[in-house]
Ligand SMILES: *[C@@H]1O[C@H](CO)[C@@H](O)[C@H](O)[C@H]1NC(C)=O
Ligand SMILES: *[C@@H]1O[C@H](CO)[C@@H](O)[C@H](O)[C@H]1NC(C)=O
Ligand SMILES: *[C@@H]1O[C@H](CO)[C@@H](O)[C@H](O)[C@H]1NC(C)=O
Protein backbone atom coordinates (compact mmCIF):
# COMPACT_ATOMS: atom_id res chain seq x y z
CA UNK A 1 0.00 0.00 0.00
CA UNK A 2 1.15 3.44 -0.76
CA UNK A 3 1.68 5.67 2.16
CA UNK A 4 -0.70 8.63 1.51
CA UNK A 5 1.86 11.00 2.83
CA UNK A 6 4.39 9.70 0.36
CA UNK A 7 1.95 9.86 -2.55
CA UNK A 8 1.19 13.50 -1.82
CA UNK A 9 4.82 14.43 -1.74
CA UNK A 10 5.32 12.53 -4.98
CA UNK A 11 2.52 14.52 -6.60
CA UNK A 12 3.92 17.72 -5.21
CA UNK A 13 7.31 16.72 -6.42
CA UNK A 14 5.95 16.03 -9.93
CA UNK A 15 4.22 19.39 -9.97
CA UNK A 16 7.38 21.20 -8.94
CA UNK A 17 9.44 19.14 -11.31
CA UNK A 18 7.21 20.34 -14.16
CA UNK A 19 7.79 23.98 -13.12
CA UNK A 20 11.43 23.26 -12.67
CA UNK A 21 11.63 21.93 -16.24
CA UNK A 22 9.83 24.95 -17.67
CA UNK A 23 12.07 27.26 -15.69
CA UNK A 24 15.25 25.45 -16.74
CA UNK A 25 14.35 25.31 -20.41
CA UNK A 26 13.41 29.00 -20.43
CA UNK A 27 16.65 29.92 -18.68
CA UNK A 28 18.72 27.84 -21.05
CA UNK A 29 16.94 29.29 -24.06
CA UNK A 30 17.45 32.84 -22.83
CA UNK A 31 21.07 32.09 -22.12
CA UNK A 32 21.55 30.73 -25.63
CA UNK A 33 19.84 33.73 -27.23
CA UNK A 34 21.43 36.39 -25.04
CA UNK A 35 24.98 35.10 -25.08
CA UNK A 36 25.07 34.23 -28.77
CA UNK A 37 26.44 30.90 -27.57
CA UNK A 38 25.04 29.41 -30.74
CA UNK A 39 27.23 31.43 -33.10
CA UNK A 40 30.12 29.05 -32.78
CA UNK A 41 28.14 25.90 -32.29
CA UNK A 42 25.81 26.05 -35.23
CA UNK A 43 27.46 26.64 -38.54
CA UNK A 44 24.63 27.56 -40.85
CA UNK A 45 25.06 27.49 -44.55
CA UNK A 46 23.03 28.12 -47.61
CA UNK A 47 20.74 25.27 -48.37
CA UNK A 48 18.20 24.76 -51.09
CA UNK A 49 15.70 22.91 -48.94
CA UNK A 50 12.33 24.45 -48.30
CA UNK A 51 11.79 23.04 -44.83
CA UNK A 52 10.86 25.41 -42.10
CA UNK A 53 12.12 25.40 -38.59
CA UNK A 54 10.32 23.70 -35.71
CA UNK A 55 11.06 26.44 -33.25
CA UNK A 56 12.40 25.87 -29.76
CA UNK A 57 12.50 22.10 -29.86
CA UNK A 58 14.76 21.57 -26.89
CA UNK A 59 14.46 18.23 -25.16
CA UNK A 60 15.74 17.93 -21.63
CA UNK A 61 16.39 14.33 -20.71
CA UNK A 62 18.40 14.76 -17.58
CA UNK A 63 17.28 17.56 -15.30
CA UNK A 64 19.93 20.06 -16.23
CA UNK A 65 21.63 18.68 -19.30
CA UNK A 66 20.65 19.78 -22.80
CA UNK A 67 20.49 16.79 -25.08
CA UNK A 68 20.28 18.69 -28.33
CA UNK A 69 19.93 22.27 -29.50
CA UNK A 70 18.11 22.35 -32.81
CA UNK A 71 18.79 25.18 -35.29
CA UNK A 72 17.51 28.42 -33.86
CA UNK A 73 15.69 30.89 -36.05
CA UNK A 74 18.21 33.55 -35.33
CA UNK A 75 20.61 35.54 -37.37
CA UNK A 76 24.23 34.38 -37.51
CA UNK A 77 26.97 36.90 -38.18
CA UNK A 78 29.80 34.81 -39.52
CA UNK A 79 32.54 35.17 -42.10
CA UNK A 80 32.16 33.61 -45.51
CA UNK A 81 34.21 30.48 -46.11
CA UNK A 82 35.98 31.89 -49.14
CA UNK A 83 37.43 35.27 -49.98
CA UNK A 84 36.26 37.85 -49.40
CA UNK A 85 36.36 36.71 -45.77
CA UNK A 86 33.61 39.13 -44.82
CA UNK A 87 30.28 38.71 -43.04
CA UNK A 88 28.32 38.91 -46.28
CA UNK A 89 24.96 37.46 -45.33
CA UNK A 90 23.91 36.01 -48.67
CA UNK A 91 27.13 33.97 -48.50
CA UNK A 92 26.65 32.70 -44.95
CA UNK A 93 23.00 32.37 -43.94
CA UNK A 94 20.68 29.40 -44.10
CA UNK A 95 18.09 30.62 -46.57
CA UNK A 96 15.60 27.96 -45.69
CA UNK A 97 15.03 29.74 -42.38
CA UNK A 98 13.35 32.66 -44.12
CA UNK A 99 9.60 32.76 -43.76
CA UNK A 100 7.43 33.64 -46.71
CA UNK A 101 6.49 37.16 -45.73
CA UNK A 102 7.87 40.25 -47.43
CA UNK A 103 9.72 43.11 -45.76
CA UNK A 104 9.46 46.71 -46.88
CA UNK A 105 12.63 48.81 -47.19
CA UNK A 106 12.09 52.57 -47.43
CA UNK A 107 14.79 54.74 -49.01
CA UNK A 108 14.25 57.53 -46.51
CA UNK A 109 16.16 60.54 -47.81
CA UNK A 110 17.57 59.88 -51.26
CA UNK A 111 21.08 59.24 -52.49
CA UNK A 112 23.10 62.38 -53.33
CA UNK A 113 19.83 64.18 -54.06
CA UNK A 114 18.42 61.33 -56.13
CA UNK A 115 15.19 60.53 -54.20
CA UNK A 116 14.64 57.05 -55.65
CA UNK A 117 18.31 56.07 -56.00
CA UNK A 118 17.44 55.63 -59.69
CA UNK A 119 20.99 55.66 -60.90
CA UNK A 120 22.09 53.04 -58.40
CA UNK A 121 19.95 50.01 -59.13
CA UNK A 122 20.33 48.09 -62.35
CA UNK A 123 18.60 47.28 -64.63
CA UNK A 124 15.10 47.96 -63.24
CA UNK A 125 14.15 51.50 -62.51
CA UNK A 126 10.72 51.37 -60.88
CA UNK A 127 10.91 51.40 -57.11
CA UNK A 128 8.86 48.28 -56.45
CA UNK A 129 11.04 46.25 -58.77
CA UNK A 130 14.39 47.35 -57.45
CA UNK A 131 14.81 44.11 -55.53
CA UNK A 132 14.55 41.99 -58.67
CA UNK A 133 17.51 43.72 -60.26
CA UNK A 134 19.87 42.55 -57.52
CA UNK A 135 21.98 39.39 -57.42
CA UNK A 136 19.65 37.56 -55.04
CA UNK A 137 16.71 36.35 -57.14
CA UNK A 138 15.93 33.94 -54.31
CA UNK A 139 14.91 37.01 -52.25
CA UNK A 140 13.07 38.97 -54.90
CA UNK A 141 9.64 38.41 -53.37
CA UNK A 142 10.92 38.55 -49.81
CA UNK A 143 11.57 42.31 -49.83
CA UNK A 144 10.27 45.35 -51.56
CA UNK A 145 12.22 48.58 -51.91
CA UNK A 146 10.35 51.85 -52.09
CA UNK A 147 11.06 55.56 -51.87
CA UNK A 148 7.42 56.47 -51.23
CA UNK A 149 7.56 58.31 -47.91
CA UNK A 150 3.79 57.83 -47.51
CA UNK A 151 4.51 54.15 -46.82
CA UNK A 152 6.70 55.05 -43.84
CA UNK A 153 4.52 53.27 -41.28
CA UNK A 154 4.51 50.06 -43.33
CA UNK A 155 8.29 49.99 -43.59
CA UNK A 156 10.42 47.44 -41.75
CA UNK A 157 13.56 49.45 -42.38
CA UNK A 158 14.21 53.08 -43.24
CA UNK A 159 17.54 53.81 -44.89
CA UNK A 160 19.16 57.17 -44.23
CA UNK A 161 22.03 58.01 -46.53
CA UNK A 162 24.24 60.22 -44.41
CA UNK A 163 25.44 62.39 -47.28
CA UNK A 164 21.87 63.67 -47.71
CA UNK A 165 19.83 65.77 -45.27
CA UNK A 166 17.98 63.86 -42.56
CA UNK A 167 14.82 65.20 -40.92
CA UNK A 168 15.58 63.77 -37.49
CA UNK A 169 12.45 65.10 -35.77
CA UNK A 170 10.15 63.76 -38.45
CA UNK A 171 11.82 60.37 -38.22
CA UNK A 172 11.49 60.31 -34.44
CA UNK A 173 7.83 61.35 -34.61
CA UNK A 174 6.87 58.71 -37.14
CA UNK A 175 8.95 55.74 -36.05
CA UNK A 176 7.43 52.50 -34.81
CA UNK A 177 9.25 50.27 -32.29
CA UNK A 178 9.82 47.37 -34.67
CA UNK A 179 11.31 49.53 -37.42
CA UNK A 180 15.04 49.63 -38.11
CA UNK A 181 16.55 53.01 -38.86
CA UNK A 182 19.62 52.24 -40.92
CA UNK A 183 22.74 54.42 -41.10
CA UNK A 184 24.04 54.09 -44.67
CA UNK A 185 27.35 55.50 -45.85
CA UNK A 186 30.01 54.70 -48.41
CA UNK A 187 32.36 57.61 -47.60
CA UNK A 188 35.19 57.56 -45.08
CA UNK A 189 34.99 59.53 -41.79
CA UNK A 190 37.32 62.07 -43.41
CA UNK A 191 34.41 63.00 -45.68
CA UNK A 192 31.55 62.72 -43.19
CA UNK A 193 29.81 65.49 -41.23
CA UNK A 194 29.44 65.48 -37.45
CA UNK A 195 26.98 62.82 -36.24
CA UNK A 196 26.41 63.92 -32.67
CA UNK A 197 22.74 64.70 -33.30
CA UNK A 198 21.99 61.01 -33.92
CA UNK A 199 22.29 59.59 -30.42
CA UNK A 200 19.95 56.57 -30.05
CA UNK A 201 18.52 57.25 -33.49
CA UNK A 202 19.83 54.32 -35.51
CA UNK A 203 19.31 50.60 -35.04
CA UNK A 204 21.67 49.27 -37.69
CA UNK A 205 24.67 50.38 -39.72
CA UNK A 206 25.23 49.77 -43.40
CA UNK A 207 28.76 50.73 -44.44
CA UNK A 208 32.05 49.37 -45.78
CA UNK A 209 33.23 48.80 -42.20
CA UNK A 210 33.37 45.07 -41.56
CA UNK A 211 31.61 45.48 -38.23
CA UNK A 212 28.51 46.95 -39.81
CA UNK A 213 25.20 45.14 -39.60
CA UNK A 214 25.21 45.12 -43.36
CA UNK A 215 28.61 45.29 -45.03
CA UNK A 216 28.57 47.45 -48.14
CA UNK A 217 32.19 46.90 -49.03
CA UNK A 218 33.20 48.30 -52.40
CA UNK A 219 33.89 44.64 -53.07
CA UNK A 220 30.35 44.29 -54.31
CA UNK A 221 31.05 46.64 -57.23
CA UNK A 222 33.51 44.13 -58.70
CA UNK A 223 32.38 41.02 -56.86
CA UNK A 224 34.30 37.78 -57.33
CA UNK A 225 32.80 34.53 -56.16
CA UNK A 226 34.60 31.27 -55.46
CA UNK A 227 33.34 28.55 -57.76
CA UNK A 228 33.12 26.06 -54.85
CA UNK A 229 31.00 28.39 -52.73
CA UNK A 230 27.38 27.65 -51.87
CA UNK A 231 26.38 31.04 -53.19
CA UNK A 232 27.85 30.29 -56.62
CA UNK A 233 26.08 26.92 -56.74
CA UNK A 234 22.87 28.57 -55.66
CA UNK A 235 23.17 31.21 -58.38
CA UNK A 236 23.76 28.54 -61.04
CA UNK A 237 20.69 26.75 -59.76
CA UNK A 238 18.68 29.99 -59.86
CA UNK A 239 20.00 30.74 -63.34
CA UNK A 240 18.79 27.39 -64.58
CA UNK A 241 15.42 27.32 -62.85
CA UNK A 242 14.52 30.98 -63.37
CA UNK A 243 16.14 31.35 -66.79
CA UNK A 244 18.14 34.37 -65.71
CA UNK A 245 20.77 34.19 -68.47
CA UNK A 246 23.52 35.11 -66.06
CA UNK A 247 26.93 35.70 -67.51
CA UNK A 248 30.06 35.32 -65.49
CA UNK A 249 33.58 36.35 -66.41
CA UNK A 250 36.84 34.57 -65.78
CA UNK A 251 39.87 36.76 -65.12
CA UNK A 252 43.38 36.05 -66.30
CA UNK A 253 45.16 33.96 -63.70
CA UNK A 254 48.29 33.56 -65.81
CA UNK A 255 48.79 36.53 -68.12
CA UNK A 256 50.33 35.42 -71.40
CA UNK A 257 53.79 36.37 -72.70
CA UNK A 258 52.02 38.58 -75.19
CA UNK A 259 50.38 40.55 -72.37
CA UNK A 260 53.67 40.77 -70.45
CA UNK A 261 55.66 41.93 -73.48
CA UNK A 262 53.26 44.82 -74.02
CA UNK A 263 54.04 46.20 -70.57
CA UNK A 264 56.70 48.57 -71.85
CA UNK A 265 55.88 51.97 -70.40
CA UNK A 266 57.28 51.28 -66.96
CA UNK A 267 57.16 49.52 -63.61
CA UNK A 268 54.33 51.17 -61.70
CA UNK A 269 51.54 53.68 -62.21
CA UNK A 270 48.85 55.28 -60.10
CA UNK A 271 45.49 56.77 -61.00
CA UNK A 272 44.84 59.75 -58.73
CA UNK A 273 42.28 62.48 -59.18
CA UNK A 274 42.00 63.95 -55.70
CA UNK A 275 45.40 65.57 -55.22
CA UNK A 276 44.93 66.44 -51.53
CA UNK A 277 43.61 63.80 -49.22
CA UNK A 278 44.71 62.98 -45.71
CA UNK A 279 46.59 59.88 -46.84
CA UNK A 280 49.38 62.01 -48.40
CA UNK A 281 49.54 59.47 -51.18
CA UNK A 282 51.14 61.92 -53.62
CA UNK A 283 54.02 62.48 -51.18
CA UNK A 284 54.39 58.72 -50.98
CA UNK A 285 54.58 58.49 -54.77
CA UNK A 286 57.16 61.30 -54.91
CA UNK A 287 59.35 59.49 -52.39
CA UNK A 288 59.05 56.22 -54.27
CA UNK A 289 59.90 57.96 -57.56
CA UNK A 290 63.35 58.72 -56.16
CA UNK A 291 64.11 54.99 -56.36
CA UNK A 292 61.96 53.56 -59.14
CA UNK A 293 59.86 54.77 -62.07
CA UNK A 294 56.27 55.57 -61.10
CA UNK A 295 53.86 57.39 -63.37
CA UNK A 296 50.81 59.29 -62.14
CA UNK A 297 47.66 59.45 -64.27
CA UNK A 298 44.37 61.23 -63.63
CA UNK A 299 43.80 64.85 -62.57
CA UNK A 300 46.94 64.83 -60.42
CA UNK A 301 49.13 63.62 -63.26
CA UNK A 302 48.87 62.95 -66.97
CA UNK A 303 45.64 62.22 -68.81
CA UNK A 304 45.26 58.72 -70.14
CA UNK A 305 45.46 58.63 -73.94
CA UNK A 306 42.31 58.79 -76.02
CA UNK A 307 39.02 57.80 -74.47
CA UNK A 308 40.37 54.53 -73.18
CA UNK A 309 39.46 53.27 -69.71
CA UNK A 310 42.39 54.53 -67.67
CA UNK A 311 42.67 51.43 -65.52
CA UNK A 312 42.74 49.25 -68.61
CA UNK A 313 45.42 51.46 -70.15
CA UNK A 314 47.59 51.22 -67.04
CA UNK A 315 47.11 47.44 -66.87
CA UNK A 316 48.26 47.03 -70.44
CA UNK A 317 51.36 49.11 -70.04
CA UNK A 318 52.59 48.71 -66.45
CA UNK A 319 53.34 45.89 -63.99
CA UNK A 320 51.96 47.39 -60.80
CA UNK A 321 49.13 49.75 -59.97
CA UNK A 322 49.36 51.78 -56.78
CA UNK A 323 45.86 51.39 -55.30
CA UNK A 324 46.26 54.13 -52.69
CA UNK A 325 43.15 55.44 -50.92
CA UNK A 326 42.51 59.12 -50.23
CA UNK A 327 42.19 58.46 -46.49
CA UNK A 328 43.65 55.83 -44.22
CA UNK A 329 40.64 54.61 -42.27
CA UNK A 330 39.62 51.24 -40.85
CA UNK A 331 38.48 48.89 -43.65
CA UNK A 332 38.25 51.78 -46.13
CA UNK A 333 39.09 50.10 -49.42
CA UNK A 334 37.47 51.29 -52.60
CA UNK A 335 37.25 50.45 -56.28
CA UNK A 336 40.87 51.62 -56.50
CA UNK A 337 41.64 48.13 -55.23
CA UNK A 338 38.63 46.04 -56.30
CA UNK A 339 38.42 47.27 -59.90
CA UNK A 340 42.15 46.62 -60.40
CA UNK A 341 41.57 42.93 -59.65
CA UNK A 342 39.70 42.56 -62.93
CA UNK A 343 42.85 43.43 -64.90
CA UNK A 344 46.20 41.73 -65.48
CA UNK A 345 48.07 44.01 -63.10
CA UNK A 346 49.28 43.60 -59.50
CA UNK A 347 47.82 46.01 -56.92
CA UNK A 348 50.16 47.68 -54.46
CA UNK A 349 48.17 48.72 -51.39
CA UNK A 350 48.53 51.33 -48.70
CA UNK A 351 45.66 51.47 -46.27
CA UNK A 352 44.26 50.57 -42.88
CA UNK A 353 42.63 47.37 -44.06
CA UNK A 354 43.37 43.72 -43.68
CA UNK A 355 43.70 43.12 -47.41
CA UNK A 356 43.98 39.39 -46.87
CA UNK A 357 40.36 39.41 -45.81
CA UNK A 358 39.53 40.50 -49.37
CA UNK A 359 41.80 38.28 -51.44
CA UNK A 360 44.51 35.72 -50.62
CA UNK A 361 47.75 37.41 -49.52
CA UNK A 362 49.45 36.04 -52.64
CA UNK A 363 47.50 38.53 -54.76
CA UNK A 364 48.76 41.94 -53.65
CA UNK A 365 51.78 43.82 -52.31
CA UNK A 366 51.26 45.73 -49.07
CA UNK A 367 53.56 48.73 -48.62
CA UNK A 368 53.17 48.38 -44.85
CA UNK A 369 55.39 45.35 -44.97
CA UNK A 370 58.36 47.45 -46.07
CA UNK A 371 60.22 49.64 -43.63
CA UNK A 372 61.99 51.74 -46.25
CA UNK A 373 61.15 53.13 -49.69
CA UNK A 374 64.31 51.55 -51.06
CA UNK A 375 63.30 48.06 -49.98
CA UNK A 376 59.85 48.51 -51.53
CA UNK A 377 61.38 49.81 -54.78
CA UNK A 378 63.82 46.94 -54.85
CA UNK A 379 61.07 44.40 -54.30
CA UNK A 380 58.93 45.81 -57.11
CA UNK A 381 61.92 45.88 -59.43
CA UNK A 382 62.84 42.27 -58.65
CA UNK A 383 59.29 41.01 -58.99
CA UNK A 384 58.93 42.74 -62.32
CA UNK A 385 61.92 40.90 -63.76
CA UNK A 386 61.15 37.51 -62.22
CA UNK A 387 58.44 36.13 -64.47
CA UNK A 388 57.28 33.20 -62.32
CA UNK A 389 57.19 35.34 -59.22
CA UNK A 390 55.23 38.04 -61.01
CA UNK A 391 52.74 35.51 -62.40
CA UNK A 392 52.20 34.00 -58.95
CA UNK A 393 50.30 37.15 -57.99
CA UNK A 394 47.51 36.16 -60.36
CA UNK A 395 47.08 32.48 -59.61
CA UNK A 396 44.41 32.94 -56.90
CA UNK A 397 42.06 34.15 -59.63
CA UNK A 398 41.71 30.72 -61.18
CA UNK A 399 39.14 29.70 -58.54
CA UNK A 400 36.93 32.76 -58.89
CA UNK A 401 34.42 34.21 -61.33
CA UNK A 402 33.39 37.83 -61.75
CA UNK A 403 30.09 39.30 -62.83
CA UNK A 404 27.76 38.12 -60.04
CA UNK A 405 27.59 41.39 -58.19
CA UNK A 406 26.54 44.98 -58.26
CA UNK A 407 27.24 47.94 -56.07
CA UNK A 408 23.82 47.65 -54.42
CA UNK A 409 23.81 43.94 -53.69
CA UNK A 410 24.09 44.85 -49.96
CA UNK A 411 20.34 45.33 -50.15
CA UNK A 412 20.13 41.56 -50.47
CA UNK A 413 21.92 41.34 -47.14
CA UNK A 414 19.66 43.92 -45.58
CA UNK A 415 16.63 41.96 -46.74
CA UNK A 416 18.03 38.74 -45.31
CA UNK A 417 18.86 40.32 -41.98
CA UNK A 418 15.39 41.84 -41.71
CA UNK A 419 14.02 38.33 -41.98
CA UNK A 420 16.44 36.56 -39.68
CA UNK A 421 17.45 39.05 -37.00
CA UNK A 422 14.62 39.94 -34.67
CA UNK A 423 16.87 41.29 -31.91
CA UNK A 424 16.30 44.85 -30.74
CA UNK A 425 19.32 47.03 -31.25
CA UNK A 426 19.89 50.68 -30.45
CA UNK A 427 23.08 52.47 -31.43
CA UNK A 428 23.74 54.83 -28.54
CA UNK A 429 26.54 56.88 -30.05
CA UNK A 430 27.00 56.55 -33.78
CA UNK A 431 29.39 59.53 -33.81
CA UNK A 432 31.83 57.70 -31.54
CA UNK A 433 31.56 54.44 -33.50
CA UNK A 434 32.17 56.19 -36.78
CA UNK A 435 34.92 58.61 -35.77
CA UNK A 436 36.84 57.39 -32.73
CA UNK A 437 40.20 55.85 -33.67
CA UNK A 438 39.09 55.04 -37.19
CA UNK A 439 41.44 57.13 -39.30
CA UNK A 440 45.11 57.91 -39.08
CA UNK A 441 47.73 60.15 -40.61
CA UNK A 442 50.09 57.84 -42.39
CA UNK A 443 53.72 57.50 -41.49
CA UNK A 444 55.54 57.15 -44.77
CA UNK A 445 58.46 54.74 -44.96
CA UNK A 446 61.77 56.59 -44.79
C1 LIG B 1 19.01 25.01 -42.80
O1 LIG B 1 17.78 25.01 -42.08
C2 LIG B 1 16.97 23.90 -42.37
C3 LIG B 1 15.63 24.09 -41.67
O2 LIG B 1 15.80 24.25 -40.30
C4 LIG B 1 17.68 22.64 -41.90
O3 LIG B 1 16.89 21.52 -42.20
C5 LIG B 1 19.00 22.53 -42.64
O4 LIG B 1 19.73 21.43 -42.13
C6 LIG B 1 19.82 23.79 -42.44
N1 LIG B 1 21.00 23.70 -43.29
C7 LIG B 1 22.22 23.84 -42.83
C8 LIG B 1 23.30 23.69 -43.82
O5 LIG B 1 22.45 24.10 -41.66
C1 LIG C 1 11.31 17.59 -31.56
O1 LIG C 1 12.42 16.82 -32.01
C2 LIG C 1 12.21 15.42 -31.99
C3 LIG C 1 13.48 14.69 -32.38
O2 LIG C 1 14.59 15.54 -32.27
C4 LIG C 1 11.07 15.08 -32.93
O3 LIG C 1 10.80 13.70 -32.89
C5 LIG C 1 9.82 15.86 -32.54
O4 LIG C 1 8.78 15.63 -33.48
C6 LIG C 1 10.10 17.35 -32.46
N1 LIG C 1 8.94 18.04 -31.93
C7 LIG C 1 8.38 19.07 -32.55
C8 LIG C 1 7.24 19.73 -31.86
O5 LIG C 1 8.79 19.47 -33.62
C1 LIG D 1 22.64 12.62 -16.23
O1 LIG D 1 23.82 13.46 -16.38
C2 LIG D 1 24.88 13.04 -15.56
C3 LIG D 1 26.01 14.10 -15.68
O2 LIG D 1 26.02 14.68 -16.95
C4 LIG D 1 25.32 11.65 -15.97
O3 LIG D 1 26.37 11.22 -15.13
C5 LIG D 1 24.15 10.69 -15.86
O4 LIG D 1 24.51 9.40 -16.33
C6 LIG D 1 22.96 11.19 -16.65
N1 LIG D 1 21.81 10.34 -16.43
C7 LIG D 1 21.03 9.91 -17.43
C8 LIG D 1 19.85 9.10 -17.03
O5 LIG D 1 21.27 10.21 -18.61
Ligand SMILES: *[C@@H]1O[C@H](CO)[C@@H](O)[C@H](O)[C@H]1NC(C)=O
Nearest residue numbers: 050051052053098099100101
Ligand atom coordinates in the same frame (compact mmCIF):
# COMPACT_ATOMS: atom_id res chain seq x y z
C1 LIG E 1 3.40 30.69 -47.42
O1 LIG E 1 2.44 31.40 -48.21
C2 LIG E 1 1.34 30.63 -48.62
C3 LIG E 1 0.44 31.51 -49.46
O2 LIG E 1 1.18 32.27 -50.35
C4 LIG E 1 0.59 30.06 -47.42
O3 LIG E 1 -0.46 29.25 -47.87
C5 LIG E 1 1.54 29.27 -46.57
O4 LIG E 1 0.87 28.82 -45.41
C6 LIG E 1 2.75 30.09 -46.17
N1 LIG E 1 3.70 29.25 -45.46
C7 LIG E 1 4.31 29.64 -44.35
C8 LIG E 1 5.26 28.66 -43.75
O5 LIG E 1 4.14 30.73 -43.86
Ligand SMILES: *[C@@H]1O[C@H](CO)[C@@H](O)[C@H](O)[C@H]1NC(C)=O
Nearest residue numbers: 123124125126129130132133
Ligand atom coordinates in the same frame (compact mmCIF):
# COMPACT_ATOMS: atom_id res chain seq x y z
C1 LIG F 1 12.68 44.03 -63.98
O1 LIG F 1 13.56 42.91 -64.07
C2 LIG F 1 12.88 41.67 -64.11
C3 LIG F 1 13.92 40.57 -64.13
O2 LIG F 1 15.17 41.03 -64.51
C4 LIG F 1 11.99 41.62 -65.36
O3 LIG F 1 11.28 40.42 -65.36
C5 LIG F 1 11.02 42.80 -65.33
O4 LIG F 1 10.24 42.79 -66.51
C6 LIG F 1 11.76 44.11 -65.22
N1 LIG F 1 10.82 45.23 -65.09
C7 LIG F 1 10.98 46.38 -65.72
C8 LIG F 1 9.94 47.40 -65.47
O5 LIG F 1 11.89 46.59 -66.50
Ligand SMILES: *[C@@H]1O[C@H](CO)[C@@H](O)[C@H](O)[C@H]1NC(C)=O
Nearest residue numbers: 137239241242243244245246
Ligand atom coordinates in the same frame (compact mmCIF):
# COMPACT_ATOMS: atom_id res chain seq x y z
C1 LIG G 1 16.83 34.47 -71.14
O1 LIG G 1 16.95 34.13 -72.51
C2 LIG G 1 15.78 33.49 -73.03
C3 LIG G 1 16.11 33.04 -74.43
O2 LIG G 1 16.78 34.03 -75.13
C4 LIG G 1 14.59 34.44 -72.96
O3 LIG G 1 13.44 33.78 -73.41
C5 LIG G 1 14.40 34.87 -71.51
O4 LIG G 1 13.37 35.83 -71.41
C6 LIG G 1 15.67 35.45 -70.93
N1 LIG G 1 15.47 35.68 -69.52
C7 LIG G 1 15.71 36.86 -68.94
C8 LIG G 1 15.45 36.94 -67.47
O5 LIG G 1 16.12 37.83 -69.54
Ligand SMILES: *[C@@H]1O[C@H](CO)[C@@H](O)[C@H](O)[C@H]1NC(C)=O
Nearest residue numbers: 239240243244245246247248
Ligand atom coordinates in the same frame (compact mmCIF):
# COMPACT_ATOMS: atom_id res chain seq x y z
C1 LIG H 1 22.66 30.66 -67.34
O1 LIG H 1 21.74 29.93 -68.09
C2 LIG H 1 21.86 30.11 -69.49
C3 LIG H 1 20.80 29.28 -70.16
O2 LIG H 1 19.57 29.52 -69.61
C4 LIG H 1 23.23 29.68 -69.96
O3 LIG H 1 23.37 29.97 -71.33
C5 LIG H 1 24.29 30.46 -69.18
O4 LIG H 1 25.57 30.00 -69.52
C6 LIG H 1 24.07 30.26 -67.69
N1 LIG H 1 25.02 31.07 -66.98
C7 LIG H 1 25.98 30.54 -66.21
C8 LIG H 1 26.85 31.50 -65.48
O5 LIG H 1 26.12 29.36 -66.07
Ligand SMILES: *[C@@H]1O[C@H](CO)[C@@H](O)[C@H](O)[C@H]1NC(C)=O
Nearest residue numbers: 079085086354355356357358
Ligand atom coordinates in the same frame (compact mmCIF):
# COMPACT_ATOMS: atom_id res chain seq x y z
C1 LIG I 1 43.29 39.18 -41.81
O1 LIG I 1 42.30 38.40 -42.45
C2 LIG I 1 42.65 37.04 -42.57
C3 LIG I 1 41.58 36.36 -43.39
O2 LIG I 1 40.33 36.55 -42.84
C4 LIG I 1 42.79 36.43 -41.17
O3 LIG I 1 43.19 35.09 -41.28
C5 LIG I 1 43.83 37.22 -40.39
O4 LIG I 1 43.87 36.75 -39.08
C6 LIG I 1 43.49 38.70 -40.39
N1 LIG I 1 44.60 39.44 -39.79
C7 LIG I 1 44.41 40.35 -38.86
C8 LIG I 1 45.64 41.03 -38.37
O5 LIG I 1 43.32 40.63 -38.41
Ligand SMILES: *[C@@H]1O[C@H](CO)[C@@H](O)[C@H](O)[C@H]1NC(C)=O
Nearest residue numbers: 291292377378379381382385
Ligand atom coordinates in the same frame (compact mmCIF):
# COMPACT_ATOMS: atom_id res chain seq x y z
C1 LIG J 1 66.14 47.24 -61.13
O1 LIG J 1 66.61 46.11 -61.82
C2 LIG J 1 67.49 46.41 -62.87
C3 LIG J 1 67.85 45.14 -63.59
O2 LIG J 1 67.21 44.01 -63.09
C4 LIG J 1 68.73 47.10 -62.29
O3 LIG J 1 69.57 47.47 -63.34
C5 LIG J 1 68.29 48.33 -61.52
O4 LIG J 1 69.39 48.90 -60.87
C6 LIG J 1 67.28 47.97 -60.50
N1 LIG J 1 66.76 49.16 -59.84
C7 LIG J 1 66.55 49.21 -58.53
C8 LIG J 1 65.99 50.48 -57.99
O5 LIG J 1 66.75 48.27 -57.77
Ligand SMILES: *[C@@H]1O[C@H](CO)[C@@H](O)[C@H](O)[C@H]1NC(C)=O
Nearest residue numbers: 177178179200203424425426
Ligand atom coordinates in the same frame (compact mmCIF):
# COMPACT_ATOMS: atom_id res chain seq x y z
C1 LIG K 1 15.26 51.05 -32.77
O1 LIG K 1 15.72 52.19 -32.07
C2 LIG K 1 14.71 52.86 -31.37
C3 LIG K 1 15.26 54.16 -30.82
O2 LIG K 1 16.38 53.97 -30.05
C4 LIG K 1 14.18 51.95 -30.29
O3 LIG K 1 13.16 52.59 -29.56
C5 LIG K 1 13.63 50.69 -30.92
O4 LIG K 1 13.26 49.75 -29.93
C6 LIG K 1 14.66 50.03 -31.82
N1 LIG K 1 14.02 48.98 -32.57
C7 LIG K 1 14.61 47.82 -32.89
C8 LIG K 1 13.78 46.83 -33.64
O5 LIG K 1 15.74 47.54 -32.62
